[in-house]
Amino acid sequence: AQSVTQLGSHVSVSEGALVLLRCNYSSSVPPYLFWYVQYPNQGLQLLLKYTSAATLVKGINGFEAEFKKSETSFHLTKPSAHMSDAAEYFCAARPGAQKLVFGQGTRLTINP
Amino acid sequence: DGGITQSPKYLFRKEGQNVTLSCEQNLNHDAMYWYRQDPGQGLRLIYYSQIVNDFQKGDIAEGYSVSREKKESFPLTVTSAQKNPTAFYLCASSMIQGSEQFFGPGTRLTVL
Numbered sequence: 001a002q003s004v005t006q007l008g009s010h011v012s013v014s015e016g017a018l019v020l021l022r023c024n025y026s027s028s029v030p031p032y033l034f035w036y037v038q039y040p041n042q043g044l045q046l047l048l049k050y051t052s053a054a055t056l057v058k059g060i061n062g063f064e065a066e067f068k069k070s071e072t073s074f075h076l077t078k079p080s081a082h083m084s085d086a087a088e089y090f091c092a093a094r095p096g097a098q099k100l101v102f103g104q105g106t107r108l109t110i111n112p
Numbered sequence: 113d114g115g116i117t118q119s120p121k122y123l124f125r126k127e128g129q130n131v132t133l134s135c136e137q138n139l140n141h142d143a144m145y146w147y148r149q150d151p152g153q154g155l156r157l158i159y160y161s162q163i164v165n166d167f168q169k170g171d172i173a174e175g176y177s178v179s180r181e182k183k184e185s186f187p188l189t190v191t192s193a194q195k196n197p198t199a200f201y202l203c204a205s206s207m208i209q210g211s212e213q214f215f216g217p218g219t220r221l222t223v224l
Contacts, residue, residue, distance in 0.1 A: 009152065034212060043116075043202055043215035044155075090154065099145075099170075100213060104154040 002027050002095040006103035014111045019063075019078040021106050023091030026072065031095040033074045035065055038088045038105075047089075050074060061085070086110045115139065116216035118203050123221045125190070125197070133188045133219045135203035142208060144186035148172060149200040149218075158201075161186055162208075190221065198223045 007022040025031060032051050036044040048059025055067045061084075065076045074091060091103040116137045125131045137144065143162045147155040157170030161180040175194025180186055186205075190197045200220050204213040 032211075036215075041200075041218065041220065043118075043217045044204075044213075045215070046212055049212055094211070099157060099160065102155045104152065 002031065002093055002101045004091050004093050004101050004103040006089075006091050006106050008106055009104065010107045010109065012109040012111060013081050015083055016080050019076070019081045019085065019108065021076040021089050021091075021108065023065075023074045023076065023103060024072050025074065025091075025093045027093070027095050030067070030069055031093040033065075033067065034092040034094070034100070035059065035063070035074075035076050036090045036092060037061075038090065040087075044090060047076070081108075081110050083110050083112065116203060116205055116214060118201075118216040118219050120219060121217070123219055125221060125223050127223060128192045130189055130191050131221065133190065133201055133203075133221070135186045135188065135216060137184055137186075137203075137205045137214075137216075139205055139214065140183070141205035141214070142183070143206045144180070145204040145206075145213060146170075146176075146178065146186070146188045147202045147204065149202060155202065158188065197221055 003026045005024045034049045035047040038044045048057045050057050050067045058064045063078045088105050088107045090105050092100045119134045145160040146158040156172050158176050159178040161167035177189045202218045203216040206213045
């Protein structure tokens with residue numbers, strides 16, 4: 001069965017520093033992949049998605065993610081963190097026509 | 113504005129009571145989903161529906177029930193059989209099952 005692993009339940013970076021949130025999926029067939037962001041007591045908002053068109057995907061708020069088939073990874077990055085980036089981030093996979101499978105989430109903290 | 117609405121935002125329930133959480137979408141999406149979110153556990157699928165008058169159990173359906181009488185509505189009932197119902201509940205919808213999902217703002221249920 002498809003699974004999604006997010007390495008690190010908590011990540012803390014300084015304002016202006018690089019943000020790197022890690023996501024690995026388990027599948028012999030590259031799935032569709034998504035990153036969502038959740039602010040406290042709110043729903044999830046789609047940041048970006050990979051649908052096999054391009055391996056480097058740009059999303060909203062300056063985030064991007066790179067699909068690496070050889071590493072079964074889809075890590076999320078942002079060159080310079082902003083205080084407003086503090087939130088919880090979820091990686092999700094859709095292997096073919098099946099349901100979405102979510103990772104456990106990574107809480108990002110930004111230090112001033 | 114198109115989107116997904118959930119009501120109420122906060123809900124308090126006494127033990128032994130059934131409660132119904134509302135979810136409405138005006139995106140003309142075919143599929144709708146209910147998730148439960150607990151701290152540190154990510155999102156777990158309760159029920160989903162691909163078409164009116166049809167729905168399937170997700171990973172944690174015990175103690176919950178749903179109906180899909182209209183395309184735009186997918187209410188979730190938390191029954192007294194759910195032993196630990198205190199959680200944040202998220203409703204989502206998508207064009208077809210498994211494509212990117214759009215989320216509502218959530219309902220926080222607390223059992224007193």
